[in-house]
Amino acid sequence: MTLPDPTPAAPATGGSTDTLTALEEVYAQIKRVRRDLRPSDRIVQDLEIDSLATLEILLGLEERFGVSLVDNPRAAGVTTVGDLVALLDELRAARPS
Template structure:
């Protein structure tokens, strides 16, 4: 799956979590811009793992700030698991 497709699916999921935020894009900061608390972030990460059939290590989660950061991690892990 291409990075743009992954990003679109992540954005769609974030729109479900925060339907009141109209403009979510690659540069959107998941915690600061969307005002998600730590529990909501972990719930969303778990839903992303399920959607893409991957497992994101907790040490990588701490480095995810933006939607693009998350999409890149998903792409790398997805490619690694398929190899």
């Protein structure tokens, strides 16, 4: 018997902790402030990230994980930290090994 893959639950819980930790590190580099991020944090309103900082964070995450976020149309619909972590986890899982 195989156990169900826990990945589908990731978006509801905010994604994997290593992805969230990486996002916190990139956020700290760009904003120059350490902060524990929560999946419910709204990127623009709660984290006070403007369009330039958003681009810098996306580029930093692309470099770190080897995925494409800036050119991904789904990235435009990301509004919360949980949304971004879920998208990153999905893109990382879809990457060829």
